Amino acid sequence: MLMQTARPLGELENPAEFIPRHIGIDEADERHMLSVIGEASRRALIDGIVPRAIARTSAMKLPPPASEATALAELRAIAARNKVMRSFIGQGYHGTFTPPVILRNVLENPAWYTAYTPYQAEISQGRMEALVNFQTMVCDLTAMPIANASMLDEATAAAEAMTLARRSVKSRSHRFVVSGDCHPQTIEVIQTRARPLGIEVVVTQSQDAWKAALAAEHFAALAQVPATHGRLDDLRADVVQSHLHQGAFIVAADLLALTLLVPPGEWGADIVVGTTQRFGMPMGAGGPHAAYMACRDEYKRSLPGRLVGVSVDAHGNPAYRLALQTREQHIRREKATSNICTAQVLPAVVASMYAVYHGPQGLRRIAQRVAAFTAVVAAGLEELGFELAHASAFDTLCVRTGDATRRIVERARAAGCNLRVLARDLLCIALDETTTREDIALLWSAFAERDQAVPSFAQWEKGIEPLIPESLRRTSDFLTHPVFNTHHSETGMLRYIRSLADKDLALDRTMIPLGSCTMKLNATSEMIPITWPEFAHIHPFAPREQREGYAELDEQLRAWLCQATGYAGISLQPNAGSQGEYAGLLAIKAWHESRGDAHRNVCLIPSSAHGTNPASAQMVGMQVVVTACDAGGNVDLADLEAKCRQHADKLAAVMITYPSTHGVFETGVKELCAMVHRHGGRVYVDGANMNALVGVAAPGEFGGDVSHLNLHKTFCIPHGGGGPGVGPVCVVEDLVPFLPGHATAESQPGSLPAADAASTAPRVGAVSAAPLGNAAVLPISWMYCRMMGAEGLTLATETAILSANYISARLKDHYPTLYASPNGHVAHECILDLRPLKDSSGVSAEDVAKRLIDYGFHAPTLSFPVPGTLMVEPTESETLAELDRFIAAMIAIREEIRRIERGEWPQEDNPLKHAPHTASSLLTGEWGRAYSREVGAAILDARRHAKYWPPVGRVDNAWGDRNLFCSCVPMSAYD
Template structure:
């Protein structure tokens, strides 16, 4: 028998196998797709789309790809360089136990982490119910009437509270008072935010300073409750003093403490903020964690971020939806009061489920245990001769150690414990739900003088009073809704979580073809390291040598992203794309100021830009000047030149998106960059569409000075139902000194302070992008870009006879997304783009991006991860819907009573005895035969948006309303 020769060893090792796992298009599929498009090869297609002037001259200098198992092993070796010590550092970050049922079924479950922001309400009812639970939890614990669906972190939440107060109160002052005993990182982020807005931050670092400032002129005050050193202040009279000045009083409050403390809403605070990290989210080296922001009812229409409200569907049933200002950046643009366009949904869901699982009694018991252990520690230290800074504390004890402080810190480290050194001579310890009796005894031993007898925890076993003043102990009930008093068994909790995820449509069910949002594969191997203890259990302010693994991860990922973008330096601190924009514009502003050009404040922004662009420019104190786009959707260079010349002396920057927001590679981008540079401005290239550039072109090479990336788009961090994200800011060489610093985290600044609470922002999700780059290598990343462009052009070509593509290049091609023009259909049939979006739900799809950047259109982005089968399934659905529209156009179905106008169809609506529609139930439910075996049933009918805004209700609906 003829023996075949063995294949080469390299083929057997198959180091690049992940590339084929990530990219959904097989070689045979590619040939078919190219035939439909009319291109002979993928290279020919790309060369006909990407302008020759910007194509990369050489490949990215990245490591060659490795297998999933090899990448995990390599990353594990890096993770082991982190040292996981017991951290009693506090300062807003605490140990917590993530209940296993929540860890496995939410944090590690793609049904939850691959979902998108709930713009399409009908297919997002599960995660929005969880967010309403979150909002209810915050309202109940803070005593405030309204709360949003989470913020990025506590420090940025405080900065947003400052600007919310500024635009909401009657005081005309520009002074903002901050208690010096707030968290250091919060103070720093506030100072960063205040400076370009002309707000003067005044710190009150002592009681006399506080008195002096409170008697002066100011528009708002911020106090921590309890303070960062642990002290519980009675703020009731201070609130009255602020209100007498027509100013707002803002409280940064610990939610767990509020189960025992009088909530700020009960002493008339105006705004309350904080973090929900200790409700089940690990330390994560600083993030991702869901912050919260709550306010008085009068402020609700200025409340930043997302708000989930309760409305009704077409059948009169309660239904959830995003409410009020959730798209204010796109509506108000340069007049927007905030550039926050996302949230921390996945951590917020975990926090809300933590409250659901433990219930009010469970949360109070956890808080009581923390307070009891803290009181035992404090009492023992006093017996040992130490002086405490406060007699009233919840979870944090601060000892005046004087010249012994340094040696105490060293002894703690030798014992495997992190304490916090405060103001040079004080040592702080913060307890949490992970604290044990052994921890108390260990801390006593660290503080003991050699030979000193230690207290015995058993001496306190019969009970010890918490160190909370009697007049500030909570008496009001909280979390009384049945949802927080029902699902306390694991079986009950498991089924509740499953029932909510079943209501949603996430990437684990079908393609999510959202243009500009890049919903690509979040590979399981990329996700696995997120919950490794070496990454999850690190405190962001632990000593640097304990974070050596994170430092290496940071260094390598920044180097790889520099290769992908062509830039010289990157900061991974911004924890959202909006914050990356903000940091980038701050860098440009600081650079101009360093050259004596502080007067340069004009930011040119094309009319097609993402709404966060003008909002970010406004936040750094720049004046937005809008430039025109031509009929093809490109930046109008003649208008841009005129505006450059008009504002030449004051030109600070231009902000463009490339490829354009309209999904086209503009051929004159290098000329645009040169024009702006000629007039002394810098070029900001929004990185939202980097999935069309990596390996093909680099903004840092074709003229960009600054870009932000969306790691939750191009580099595979999952969207998490609307967060977390990471928005690294990338800059050219001369702007590197102006990347954001973080004094509290040991990162020096050069004019630009911290933009996030933690030095590495949402650090725990960075391993996802590291894994992606490591497994793809330079060839894989380039192939991913080219395949994304191929897939978008395939969809555009196949649908051109049904829905014309609105913008294309001269040869009819698009970039990585295409805008389908549905506007003519309204005249011929009465069908709108929204009707098509809702009908797609009946076909089992999440709609493409609706009416952005052009009203009446759908913007489709398939990404490289979808298979040809799934692309064709979507195309067939769109064609099927077009045939339905033709029936309306032909008079077979009435304009106001057809499957599109009535979509989406619930099972309940189809099962009633009375069916008087002019189309069959089968046509409504099963428009294509393949749905009969795998039907997603939408839980509610079309939601009434107008009703929801007119009748705003953002906390749990009484059970009677569901009857």
């Protein structure tokens, strides 16, 4: 019997209980791993890897670690400072119902939110089918032939459409015409994006000005359907006018409205963009939401973002894959037309599932109800004596309120409602699928004076004609594919979602050892708050006093991230790492301009850099000059010095990744920073590898001027199958005034506009539609920092470095590590060199990646930054048992390669060349291969780990590009 003795109460309380739950390595594991590496202690290991010249000398000043319960309670108190109101603001953000079967089984399901971008097609068939559903949904509703797999938000999608049009049309004009009836945040982001590219944005403030602008030369025009104030316009003649000037006509369209309106593709639009937010994703103070982009077929090879296409696998069966990747920034680099590498996959999946669940009839009914309620509200307001500014509407009314505006707004506020103030005598009311009869009665009460009777809903019970002109009403069918007409019961939907999730590999099943992508634990306690109503149901442009919880969250998280990075200021607005890069370079550009150095436009970028770096530089109008790397994978300082001297008069910045893209702490980084500063440039330190720095070194202290962070890497926001992300931009003191602004956010929709609002516009405009970007996922990183504290964050970094070195040491006799420091160590990732295997066995790095699927693993990063290699990043969250399972799989694959080298298996008939193996391929038909079915199955230890069976064989990428097909596969293809 165990003896129980009294212990001090302090020992029984463990506020740091989360740290060992996040970090998979315990003290005994650490001792074993250090013995394999050949180091006496973790401290000695870190001191031998992190250059002493950049090592932190003081700890981060963060609150001490909190338990999960304590952190949740503190965050609940912060959330309570937000005030959830009934939102009638609209402006692209609406209330929506997330069907519970989708909420629980997609949005809150780690099988969906912990998956990575589907670059490995065979283990991503489930989420890619969902994305093809998304693409099909967008194509059907817009009547356009092709759509991508989501964009960051509607405003950035519109800006991307602008640049897509510029490179696709025959017009040589630099003028882009934007209707003043577009959402103001969209106009603001377009203006930010256009400025460095030399595009003249003409924003028209009246119908006459719009017509006049279309009559002049322009390369593209953008209109909103419905207009931001609710009006429905017939734009057919405007499309013709743009085409006469050889320009493109772009439409920002509401997908729910398009179930009732003639779709843009039927009246000649060239590009259609918008948001799918109201298809089941809460407003979340601005995000994350999946935007969309659809276009003419001839634009498809310039279409930005990811495109999921249909190909065939090795057995001739249909299979999904990412198509036309030669368009993307990771290949085109400084020739890229966009730097967008992050989509919004998880919200796109939610939106597609919303369409699958409701089907065409369900979506049309939701839209008809919204339109009918809008007509009812309009009739009641007219009964109260108010005049509508427009006769047509789908869901938004613009009401002339005269001198009653303030009284109406105050009465609505007192009743818990937010209206949108357009001017001192104009109000907007936007309805959505959550609007109830009680809401309508409340609205009427806000507009009615004390002596007025509120209209009765009963008079419209038998129906009311919507305010949609007959000529604009849709007659064509949409969502006719069986997938949108089958899964309408909850049982059917539940099983469909499960069937897709079962096809994929995510962190809930296995380690994902992707270098540079940091696939770590996304703890449940971190995820819980994102669906709290106080975070989920806040409009991004609600009055400031209703967003005090978000303001406190923003302030605290920025302060903690400043401590982690050593920078003076941070903006959380960028909603992807690529957007953070873009914002950081805009800050550098604006700083130079403020000093009269607008001519400084040269950006030096090492050849090893991630593809977004040169693409981002190109987008802000900088000239990219590539610098060399030495044999050790480090930036060649001699070449950099020569390039600095050569471009001294024009040098704007250098962009480096630290630790390097090759997984090494370069010892000359402080010298590099000083060198660039001497020549008048600023240093951009890419934050992709911050998981090797937090707590041990800070870029803002060792010479960096700007960095972006990937909160979806280092700070635990899950990748969601390829988005959402958050890419905060961090800067030193003198660059703080040049962080992204957001003039639209300063216009309070529930207050009268300030007379001098224009004078307060920021020097660097908005880069995302919402002031806090993907605000709803910020609580995840807040929870992570709060529960880890400085102690935990530092331990996480050191453990990540320990794990990478353990893998490198265990595999060195099988796969040499390509780059290492002089003592043989790496940073938080290691590059395994598989290039010699091609000559000795015919096996490529891709073959090894596909064979790892048979062993139940997502492959490491394939052929980046060096072709023919695998870059492995284990993170701190993986247990020793999982690290050893991965190592065992890699060693088993090496033994298979040795059998090929010995001639036991032919170079073209072996388990690597035929990988991955489906259950069907192993169980049916004649075998006839040089190895057994059991070898093909690759079961290391059936007792300890469930076998994953890939749903398809190796996908034929070339076939998919030759036969591009990006919509739902006809059912006949499965016969």
